Amino acid sequence: MKSIILAFSALTLAVLPSSKATATDAGAAWWKSGVVYQIYPRSFQDTNGDGVGDLKGITQRLDYLRDLGVDAVWISPFYPSPMKDFGYDVTNFTDVDPRFGTLADFDTLVAEMHKRGLRLVMDFVPNHSSDEHPWFVESRSSKDNPKRDWYMWRDGRSANQPPNNWLSVFSGSAWTYDPTTSQYYYHAFLKEQPDLNWHNAELRAAMLSAMRFWLERGVDGFRIDGISHTMEDAALLDEPADPSYKDTKPEFDKLLHVYTTEQRSNHSIVREMRKLCDQYPGERALITEAYITFEQQAAYYGTPEAPEAQLPFNFHLISADWTAASVAKVVAEYEASLPTHGWPNWVLSNHDKHRLGTRLPQGQARIAAMVLLTLRGTPTLYYADELGMKDVFVPPERAQDPVELKTPGKGFGRDPERAPMMWDATTNAGFTTGTPWLPLEPDYVTLNAEAQDSDPQSMLSLYKSLVKLRRATPALNVGSYKQVAANEDVLAFIREAAGQKFFVALNFTDKISKVALGDLVGRVVFTSVLDQVEQSVAGALELRPNEGVVVRLD
Numbered sequence: 017m018k019s020i021i022l023a024f025s026a027l028t029l030a031v032l033p034s035s036k037a038t039a040t041d042a043g044a045a046w047w048k049s050g051v052v053y054q055i056y057p058r059s060f061q062d063t064n065g066d067g068v069g070d071l072k073g074i075t076q077r078l079d080y081l082r083d084l085g086v087d088a089v090w091i092s093p094f095y096p097s098p099m100k101d102f103g104y105d106v107t108n109f110t111d112v113d114p115r116f117g118t119l120a121d122f123d124t125l126v127a128e129m130h131k132r133g134l135r136l137v138m139d140f141v142p143n144h145s146s147d148e149h150p151w152f153v154e155s156r157s158s159k160d161n162p163k164r165d166w167y168m169w170r171d172g173r174s175a176n177q178p179p180n181n182w183l184s185v186f187s188g189s190a191w192t193y194d195p196t197t198s199q200y201y202y203h204a205f206l207k208e209q210p211d212l213n214w215h216n217a218e219l220r221a222a223m224l225s226a227m228r229f230w231l232e233r234g235v236d237g238f239r240i241d242g243i244s245h246t247m248e249d250a251a252l253l254d255e256p257a258d259p260s261y262k263d264t265k266p267e268f269d270k271l272l273h274v275y276t277t278e279q280r281s282n283h284s285i286v287r288e289m290r291k292l293c294d295q296y297p298g299e300r301a302l303i304t305e306a307y308i309t310f311e312q313q314a315a316y317y318g319t320p321e322a323p324e325a326q327l328p329f330n331f332h333l334i335s336a337d338w339t340a341a342s343v344a345k346v347v348a349e350y351e352a353s354l355p356t357h358g359w360p361n362w363v364l365s366n367h368d369k370h371r372l373g374t375r376l377p378q379g380q381a382r383i384a385a386m387v388l389l390t391l392r393g394t395p396t397l398y399y400a401d402e403l404g405m406k407d408v409f410v411p412p413e414r415a416q417d418p419v420e421l422k423t424p425g426k427g428f429g430r431d432p433e434r435a436p437m438m439w440d441a442t443t444n445a446g447f448t449t450g451t452p453w454l455p456l457e458p459d460y461v462t463l464n465a466e467a468q469d470s471d472p473q474s475m476l477s478l479y480k481s482l483v484k485l486r487r488a489t490p491a492l493n494v495g496s497y498k499q500v501a502a503n504e505d506v507l508a509f510i511r512e513a514a515g516q517k518f519f520v521a522l523n524f525t526d527k528i529s530k531v532a533l534g535d536l537v538g539r540v541v542f543t544s545v546l547d548q549v550e551q552s553v554a555g556a557l558e559l560r561p562n563e564g565v566v567v568r569l570d
């Protein structure tokens with residue numbers, strides 16, 4: 017007993033200011049009150065045995081998503097594509113790649129989703145197309161082609177010298193020489209992903225009309241890919257070196273991207289997209305993707321008069337140290353950075369980042385679920401995180417991701433987090449009858465969705481009950497946030513709405529921790545261990561190792 021007491025981390029209450037917006041908005045828009053679930057379509061469910069997931073597969077699995085309790089599904093790109101960057105290299109912005117199905121399959125998917133009250137969020141890729149897109153094929157054909165200016169063509173600085181020192185996110189120069197017209201074209205990503213020129217009015221109109229195409233077909237919103245990169249400074253000056261660069265980081269980080277990212281004019285694009293979405297009923301939403309500062313993120317809400325995105329993705333927890341103190345700091349800074357009309361959102365992983373189950377110490381993945389689903393703001397969860405899936409080992413000969421192929425063995429590759437979903441214990445986890453395009457998580461025999469569904473304490477059961485609790489509890493859903501305590505070990509906060517107050521305490525350690533409750537009294541209504549609840553608490557709350565609890569305050 018003594019050793020347990022010594023291991024206690026006692027935490028006393030210190031109430032910090034409450035979040036600015038004390039939303040008690042019962043009829044909140046779906047993007048505010050809902051939970052978003054990301055599907056990487058290549059890896060969700062294959063129905064034709066080619067080892068790659070497809071739209072029919074997603075339709076087949078909609079009841080799983082409904083039972084999980086999510087509200088919206090963002091699907092990574094399924095446009096026609098040579099798949100150099102697995103769909104983020106688009107050859108037609110208004111069609112479906114045959115590997116994923118047909119437009120008819122898409123229509124069925126939307127209809128089936130809507131039948132179940134689920135929203136569909138498309139991925140939209142405004143920054144670039146594939147080099148095989150007919151627009152680029154035309155553009156590169158001659159200097160006076162009408163589509164020449166739809167991309168960024170420039171003369172070299174001198175013979176065999178690109179126009180400047182700009183780097184591709186995926187390494188190497190961001191300029192590729194094209195002998196047909198003896199000019200260079202700019203590409204923030206792969207050379208097979210030439211940047212579109214949003215200064216060109218025709219290109220702009222063509223891209224917005226592609227969005228209109230999907231809005232007419234019933235999509236509920238767009239996740240806007242790589243918004244930071246859409247505009248570049250016209251002077252084409254060299255970018256300065258980043259003095260803090262270390263060679264363990266990608267080459268792209270050598271420079272400070274002052275001329276190629278986060279240009280003010282990016283906002284005019286998002287404003288136009290928003291105007292378009294607002295012409296349609298049902299709160300069509302924009303989610304912008306950018307790894308930027310809180311201040312830059314806040315700007316993507318636009319203003320009440322000229323709104324931009326409803327949800328500028330907030331990735332700051334992905335890079336935060338996993339301690340209660342540093343998570344508390346991220347939350348406080350984020351909350352403070354939000355404009356009054358800005359609604360927060362939280363992301364813990366996606367198809368570009370190593371999986372939660374791999375990044376966090378064992379036991380903490382459950383706390384991550386609680387963080388994601390009890391903070392103030394819309395959560396986005398990445399498929400199979402609800403199963404506690406880990407990164408999969410991908411042997412070099414099976415590498416697929418262009419980042420891994422260009423910079424092998426450095427740990428920058430994104431294949432490990434893109435492995436197939438684990439549905440059941442049958443061959444290939446029920447994902448495919450063919451050869452899966454990436455290896456499966458070897459634990460699938462025990463960690464699959466079917467097995468976890470019948471285990472009342474599994475990770476899947478945790479996600480399901482948390483989503484359910486959140487939905488049933490306005491305070492946890494749209495209520496205010498007030499941090500009450502944080503040290504290295506425990507984060508505690510109060511969520512409040514509609515006259516109800518909930519105290520959330522999360523133990524970021526694998527030892528017992530104690531939180532002083534001051535004069536707060538209440539009843540435990542939820543524990544991440546998924547065992548005893550309805551226990552009264554007063555004076556202090558003892559958290560078991562890696563435990564998070566929700567207490568309804570009297």
Ligand code: NOJ
Binds near residue numbers: 141241242305367368
């Ligand atoms: C961000 C996407 O999430 C990533 O997967 C992709 O490679 C780049 N944008 C380029 O489109």
